[in-house]
Amino acid sequence: MASSASARLLDTDNHLRRGLDSPRRDAGLAAERERRGLLVAHRDNSAWRCEGSCVLLAEGGKIEPPPELGSARKLPKDFSDLAFYRGKLFTLERLAHQICRRDLAQAKVERCWSFASAVLAPERRYELPYGVAEALSLDDKGAWLGIDNGDHARADGDVRPFVLRFAAPAGGWLGDK
Numbered sequence: 436m437a438s439s440a441s442a443r444l445l446d447t448d449n450h451l452r453r454g455l456d457s458p459r460r461d462a463g464l465a466a467e468r469e470r471r472g473l474l475v476a477h478r479d480n481s482a483w484r485c486e487g488s489c490v491l492l493a494e495g496g497k498i499e500p501p502p503e504l505g506s507a508r509k510l511p512k513d514f515s516d517l518a519f520y521r522g523k524l525f526t527l528e529r530l531a532h533q534i535c536r537r538d539l540a541q542a543k544v545e546r547c548w549s550f551a552s553a554v555l556a557p558e559r560r561y562e563l564p565y566g567v568a569e570a571l572s573l574d575d576k577g578a579w580l581g582i583d584n585g586d587h588a589r590a591d592g593d594v595r596p597f598v599l600r601f602a603a604p605a606g607g608w609l610g611d612k
Contacts, residue, residue: 529566
């Protein structure tokens with residue numbers, strides 16, 4: 436079983452959990468914040484099992500939000516969604532405004548791509564001290580990013596959530612660039 440620090444990922448004070456099921460018969464679970472983490476289990480017929488430890492990552496800590504958010508205080512690191520794509524795990528890191536590719540063995544970051552300039556452009560920005568990207572889907576051509584504004588209005592008064600489409604990076608999601 437996981438260490439007590441890792442086990443805290445499932446405490447009720449950890450707010451929300453994010454999950455997904457992959458075509459490889461894996462299931463991923465992310466503890467959102469206040470001690471974010473990543474867990475992976477594998478399906479074996481009708482039972483779920485771990486290969487080694489289910490807990491790939493358990494970490495606390497705070498980071499500074501992008502300056503466009505206008506927050507002078509550090510906020511907890513977070514995950515707001517997960518995606519499996521071609522054997523890799525991708526995390527949507529809401530406050531950092533980035534998508535990161537991680538290895539499935541230890542959840543180590545291999546590469547991150549920022550979407551801050553698009554989401555924090557004046558016409559899309561909400562007057563909130565935190566990020567609002569909540570949904571991620573990847574394909575060969577790019578990423579779909581869902582923005583959940585919690586009914587807050589942008590400067591133009593629009594309160595609808597929206598979806599953005601980004602082109603894949605040069606070299607694709609699995610390349611180095």
